[in-house]
Amino acid sequence: MIEGYEQAAARAEERLAAAADLGAVSGIERELLGRRSLFADAKRRLGDLDPGDRAEAGRRLNGARARVEAAAAAARERLAAADRDDRHAAERLDLTERLPQTVPLRRGRLHPVTQARDRLEDVFVGMGYTVAEGPEVESAWYNFEALNIPDWHPARSSFDTIFVDLGEPEEVMLRAHTSPVQIRVMEGRKPPVYIVAPGRTFRSDTADATHLPAFNQIEGLAVDRNITMGDLAGTIDEFVRAFFGREVKSRLRPSYFPFTEPSAEFDISRPDGSWLELGGCGMVHPNVLRNCGIDPEQWQGFAFGFGIDRLAVMRHEIDDIREFVNNDTRFLSQF
Numbered sequence: 001m002i003e004g005y006e007q008a009a010a011r012a013e014e015r016l017a018a019a020a021d022l023g024a025v026s027g028i029e030r031e032l033l034g035r036r037s038l039f040a041d042a043k044r045r046l047g048d049l050d051p052g053d054r055a056e057a058g059r060r061l062n063g064a065r066a067r068v069e070a071a072a073a074a075a076r077e078r079l080a081a082a083d084r085d086d087r088h089a090a091e092r093l094d095l096t097e098r099l100p101q102t103v104p105l106r107r108g109r110l111h112p113v114t115q116a117r118d119r120l121e122d123v124f125v126g127m128g129y130t131v132a133e134g135p136e137v138e139s140a141w142y143n144f145e146a147l148n149i150p151d152w153h154p155a156r157s158s159f160d161t162i163f164v165d166l167g168e169p170e171e172v173m174l175r176a177h178t179s180p181v182q183i184r185v186m187e188g189r190k191p192p193v194y195i196v197a198p199g200r201t202f203r204s205d206t207a208d209a210t211h212l213p214a215f216n217q218i219e220g221l222a223v224d225r226n227i228t229m230g231d232l233a234g235t236i237d238e239f240v241r242a243f244f245g246r247e248v249k250s251r252l253r254p255s256y257f258p259f260t261e262p263s264a265e266f267d268i269s270r271p272d273g274s275w276l277e278l279g280g281c282g283m284v285h286p287n288v289l290r291n292c293g294i295d296p297e298q299w300q301g302f303a304f305g306f307g308i309d310r311l312a313v314m315r316h317e318i319d320d321i322r323e324f325v326n327n328d329t330r331f332l333s334q335f
């Protein structure tokens with residue numbers, strides 16, 4: 001009787017090891033261990049045995065039962081793991097797909113003007129400046145008036161402004177320079193201020209070898225206590241050396257802008273000893289500080305601005321600035 005059960009249990013272990021699904025496992029459990037199972041029957045029949053044989057038979061019966069239970073648990077674990085593997089395989093995303101490579105793949109690159117802009121930002125960030133931005137469509141207040149250029153001012157006409165047909169005539173325009181960002185920054189925050197603002201600017205110029213109607217400038221603004229023209233000159237010198245190389249020098253020449261006083265133009269030295277004009281700069285005009293609610297008795301500042309496209313033209317010795325907007329990848333891929 002016990003042998004018969006042990007044999008059945010040994011067969012059940014083999015069947016469990018081979019069971020293909022959970023239904024089969026449950027069936028075998030029912031057959032061997034359940035209420036109307038072989039095991040239940042064998043246990044009932046223990047009572048028929050001689051009392052001397054009963055303990056030994058009970059131990060063997062329990063041992064066989066424990067092996068079947070362990071085999072059933074192992075089968076369930078094995079089936080659950082297989083099920084997980086199936087699900088993972090079914091839900092797997094292959095992210096390594098490659099296009100059939102008929103044409104050799106070429107890596108793209110940043111536009112040379114974007115590269116110049118990124119490097120300029122890096123140089124100024126290295127000097128403790130943060131990067132600011134402003135809108136490309138501006139009001140007369142930000143583009144002119146707050147910058148000390150009232151509507152009667154002759155400097156207005158020098159900006160060749162492109163107006164937008166919106167609201168009052170000549171009130172909405174594409175910004176003619178990045179200087180409006182000075183105003184937006186000073187309006188929104190208390191000094192000290194050290195920012196650079198790169199961005200697109202627009203003037204109604206006909207495109208030629210040295211002009212584009214849409215071009216890029218970078219503006220710098222520092223407002224703090226006891227700022228002097230010496231700080232401005234030192235900053236420009238430091239930036240020019242960091243950007244062009246230690247051997248390149250800079251100089252300031254007196255000039256005029258309504259929003260700076262005194263004003264200057266700054267040049268950089270060329271290997272042949274000549275000078276090349278880069279941009280404008282000066283000490284922030286007291287009226288501009290006042291327009292932003294900053295007391296010029298307590299705070300002073302300097303500002304500068306120059307064209308990024310022209311900088312890239314100089315650096316790469318490009319003959320025609322229009323190449324930057326022709327989108328010819330044979331040209332652009334050189335940089």
Ligand code: PHE
Pocket residue numbers: 176177178179219257260279280281282303304305306
């Ligand atoms: N905004 C001036 C221009 O576009 C450049 C400039 C900026 C001059 C800041 C002085 C100070 O020509």
